[in-house]
Amino acid sequence: MTHIPMADLKAEWTLLKEPVTEVVNEVLASGSYVLGEKGDELEKRLSSRIGTAYGIGTASGTDALKLSLQALDIGPGDEVITTPFTFFASAGAIAQTGATPVFADIDADTYNLDPDRIEKAVSHKARAIIIVHLYGKAAPMEAIMELADAYGLRVIEDACQAIGTEYHGKQVGSIGDLGCFSFFPSKNLGAFGDAGLVTTDDPQLSDRVRQLRNHGSSEKYYHTTSGTNSRLDEVQAAVLLAKLPYLDTFLQQRQAIARRYTDNLSPLLTKPETVKDRAHTFHQYNIELNHRDELAAALTHKNIATAIYYPVPLHLQPAFSSLGYQKGDFPIAEKAADHVLALPIFPTLSRQQQDNVIQAVNTFMENQH
Missing domain, CATH: 3.40.640.10 (Type I PLP-dependent aspartate aminotransferase-like (Major domain))
Structure with missing residues (x-):
């Protein structure tokens, strides 16, 4: 692939x-x-x-x-x-x-x-x-x-x-x-x-x-x-x-890809929530799951890139250690940092590439259950 x-x-x-x-x-x-x-x-x-x-x-x-x-x-x-x-x-x-x-x-x-x-x-x-x-x-x-x-x-x-x-x-x-x-x-x-x-x-x-x-x-x-x-x-x-002049078209393409992901990815994943009157232009498409690192490795093996935005919440970054925050202070942010994974999304991502991503993710999820 x-x-x-x-x-x-x-x-x-x-x-x-x-x-x-x-x-x-x-x-x-x-x-x-x-x-x-x-x-x-x-x-x-x-x-x-x-x-x-x-x-x-x-x-x-x-x-x-x-x-x-x-x-x-x-x-x-x-x-x-x-x-x-x-x-x-x-x-x-x-x-x-x-x-x-x-x-x-x-x-x-x-x-x-x-x-x-x-x-x-x-x-x-x-x-x-x-x-x-x-x-x-x-x-x-x-x-x-x-x-x-x-x-x-x-x-x-x-x-x-x-x-x-x-x-x-x-x-x-x-x-x-x-x-x-x-x-x-x-x-x-x-x-x-x-x-x-x-x-x-x-x-x-x-x-x-x-x-x-x-x-x-x-x-x-x-x-x-x-x-x-x-x-x-x-x-x-x-x-x-x-x-x-191409921005609106590119944003529409991102939103269309995001809809395909949301409609076709495994229901066992947490997918981006859409909120009424709050548009999402999908700079990133993030899923959330327990076996995040294992899925990332499986996708890498299939030549599909992923990214983690963001693996360490800011209150736990060494640069801010002087502020005195501890692990557990912001549990929701910490949980997200441990579980989110961004999938490929960009305007020129082809339908075949989208299908490959969807199939690879769903295969992994089926094998986990």
Whole structure:
């Protein structure tokens, strides 16, 4: 059996080679490579699509998170509540500002932060919540925004895995105070390197992020604050502009593959739950089972890639050992880390490849029972 990868960026390149090459050549010929016309156009088109007044390109999704926190003047002595079951950057960005990440457990069915558990984590030092729309599924934003309003907290949406995801008809990244997106190559909308975006409706926050990404400057060589270099370069902006017209089709293809998986995979597995009015764009398709590692090994033997997102919850990462969390503090996140397995899902995954994945998983499950 030919190898089935987790993502196939080469197949995507074959499909998009012509439009991408054309627009990248325009940039190369222009002599303008940083903070130019392509970046401006991308910011406008993405913020319009997402439904916010402003979009600010950044060098990565991680920087989008960090700059958003800095724009809110969050730093030493402050606490920011987030999930322990996510990529490291969600909490790493908090630590880099000097603030303290405070974790709250997740909902077992959706893997998103549980609003009731967020409330229990609120202290007098809490300033904000970073909510993660994990795997492309919208978090329960209505309850989270009500909670934030009640306690005077700001909300940053980590939508790095969730461009195009909707909650009650609104795009994620347009509901909280700030939204953060990643365009890492394997994302649903991916650049040819690192790239990110911050979205907001607040003109002051927009100006602040824009300054912070450019060494704290809005006028060349005049610096109102101490910022950093996190500018989205023109080549990456051009690549994203070329890919953007295909995004809806790619998301629909991901959702169609996810439906086939859900309809045909063994009922003995826990499959992604779909929630009314909370769209899922399936950056990843995760199943949950007791014999996770054995299934991964069996699929590897059949030339089918799998991945674990994420094997160690953040409160148990050595980088956060100083926070004093222990195993057992967040049992739902810990159980998920021990049992979830991501299956291949990408727009060019053929029907035959899907069938091979389904058959291999189901054969394994039958042999287990």
